[in-house]
Amino acid sequence: MRKKIIAGNWKMNKTPAQAAAFAKEMAAKADNASVDVVFCVPYTAISTAINAVAGTNVAIGAQNMHFEESGAYTGEIAPGMLTEIGVKYVIIGHSERRAYFGETDCDVNKKLKVALAHGLIPIVCVGESLTQRQLGITIEHVRIQVKAAFDGISAADATKAVIAYEPIWAIGTGVTATSAQAEEACAAVRQVVGEIYDAQTAEAIRIQYGGSVTADNAAELFNQSNIDGGLVGGASIKDDFDRIVNYKR
Ligand code: PGA
Numbered sequence: 001m002r003k004k005i006i007a008g009n010w011k012m013n014k015t016p017a018q019a020a021a022f023a024k025e026m027a028a029k030a031d032n033a034s035v036d037v038v039f040c041v042p043y044t045a046i047s048t049a050i051n052a053v054a055g056t057n058v059a060i061g062a063q064n065m066h067f068e069e070s071g072a073y074t075g076e077i078a079p080g081m082l083t084e085i086g087v088k089y090v091i092i093g094h095s096e097r098r099a100y101f102g103e104t105d106c107d108v109n110k111k112l113k114v115a116l117a118h119g120l121i122p123i124v125c126v127g128e129s130l131t132q133r134q135l136g137i138t139i140e141h142v143r144i145q146v147k148a149a150f151d152g153i154s155a156a157d158a159t160k161a162v163i164a165y166e167p168i169w170a171i172g173t174g175v176t177a178t179s180a181q182a183e184e185a186c187a188a189v190r191q192v193v194g195e196i197y198d199a200q201t202a203e204a205i206r207i208q209y210g211g212s213v214t215a216d217n218a219a220e221l222f223n224q225s226n227i228d229g230g231l232v233g234g235a236s237i238k239d240d241f242d243r244i245v246n247y248k249r
Pocket of ligand 1 (some may be wrong): 009166233
């Protein structure tokens with residue numbers, strides 16, 4: 001039985017002090033031991049957020065990292081810098097990073113390998129654009145993204161990763177995929193994992209849905225058989241995020 005995982009992607013929101021206050025309050029309300037709960041906060045807020053959630057079920061994640069260990073990469077953050085301060089998760093290949101910062105499938109693959117080597121749990125994002133959906137190539141596209149991301153990664157490592165299926169047209173738009181659309185794509189992601197590895201790996205890997213998840217639609221989405229929780233943006237910094245974590249099973 002896969003344990004559900006619900007992660008908040010705070011994006012470029014909250015100063016360290018704001019993050020600490022919100023994380024503390026939310027961790028108290030969203031401390032659901034039957035779900036893995038993660039707050040992916042801005043780099044500058046990581047330390048204060050970790051202190052704020054100490055002793056709760058909530059883990060702190062980063063929203064990105066570089067694939068090199070160190071070096072002349074001005075403005076970047078290395079994996080070892082994250083693990084040393086207690087980061088447990090890292091989002092990799094979010095569509096905003098792909099769109100605004102030119103991240104490629106090849107970068108995603110390098111980051112995934114490095115995250116796993118450092119014991120970070122990667123949340124790897126895949127998902128189609130509106131044009132791709134309209135062209136009927138959603139499944140083909142996410143299959144390619146998953147194959148490229150997991151190239152050269154062992155089955156044992158793959159099962160430690162989380163995949164977030166996030167249709168780009170649903171991110172931050174208020175237009176959520178229907179539970180049938182989300183389930184179809186998540187099932188396709190699981191199928192391709194089975195083709196790359198085996199049935200056991202496909203059964204074990206956790207697949208989230210992301211894109212305009214709210215307290216009102218979370219339960220229907222998360223109760224689909226191939227959806228193991230969500231990656232939540234806008235609604236993760238709202239006061240009722242705990243309703244998403246404590247969704248009705
Ligand atoms: P959203 O963002 O929930 O605001 O649509 C999801 C995400 O970007 O991960």
